[in-house]
Amino acid sequence: MTRPVYVHDLDGLAAHVRSVRAALPRRVELLYAVKANPDPGVLRTLAPVVDGFETASRGELRRMAEVLPGRVPAAYAGPGKTDEDLAAALAAGVDRVHVESPAELRRLGALAAAAGTSARVLLRVNLPVAAPGASLVMGGGPSPFGMDPADAVECVRRPPTGVEVRGVHAHLASGLDAALAGAVAAAVVRWSVAEVGAAEVDVGGGMAVDYADPAARFDWVGYGRALADVLDAHPRLRLRVEPGRSVTAYCGAYLAEVVDVKRSHGEWFVVVEGGTHHLRTPAAKGHPQPFTVHRRRDADGARTDGGPVTVVGQLCTPRDVLSRSTTAGPIGVGDVLVFAMAGAYAWNISHRDFLLHEPPEFRTGDPHRVAAEWAARPSRS
16 A cells, blocks of 8 residues: 555445434434435435435536436535526426525526426425534624525415425524533424424534544433424424434544654654545544544654654645644654544545545545554565
8 A cells, every 4th residue: 555545444434323313213314415425326325325425516416416326315405596507407307396585496497397397396495593612603693605584485385386395494504512402303393393484404414523532422222312302282283303423423534654753853643545625524624534543563763752743644734633642652664544434525625636636545444443554564664
């Protein structure tokens, strides 16, 4: 192996998504947000378990058609949809289009009417629902996402020709623990049913993923109980959730070999082949990516003293930082680092053309087994 590699543990992913499905009431439709990781192997692994896929671009529609032909996307979402985007969603037969504004609804209606069809729609509404403790808030105040409640009410009362308004979509925040996610879902449903008579509600995703503690997981069982209470209060409601990161983050790892270690003004730096042009997650979210070390058996080169280290990549910028650690122990040239929790918003959000380095390889299996085999090979030096 001569360059960094992503390893997807598809068996682990299958087990995880089955546990998520089992924790939710059967009446809750589980969609996967393709934007989190559109890898073909990931999509094929999820397909038998999830109820559908949420797409947000023509590219994702094409990916679905290529990887899962005949599987109609459950939803098409995202701000700034062009007429070409809307037409592509109609041509794909998407089950629900999540509409962001009254103007978008009118354009969709005109396109659908011209095509001799009707678009089934959920209105994305920017509701004033509090989400204290959320890591990213996308609603409840001025936002490019969704429409104001008053506009949504008017769209339901006077929908344009060519659309059927079925209900509401509201993705208001990310980084929610189970209790908060359940409370937000309940509030969204209450408003949707009371104000627009919604028969369907999609409460989005946003389930918390803790990169500082890979063993900590979202409480799907507790969340399932909260959604069961919502459904008990609204027995005829069709309810959807659409997690992404919390489904696939744990199934992916990024493996990179140490090419240099050095001490600068009293601090240790570990330089790997690769960097944030492959794994953008830590730079995008501002956290140290969790990692473990597989030590090269025949290594006799430079090595840190076991103290605090900063792990960096090959880019010509001080922002190319993958992680920091005080507990990793000695790290030497030739060692293989396994960066965990790289299964969502990782390669697919990375600025991969910066400096035009080679892309990583992609494999499936157990990341630590792959790393152990790699570290057991003779050093390239």
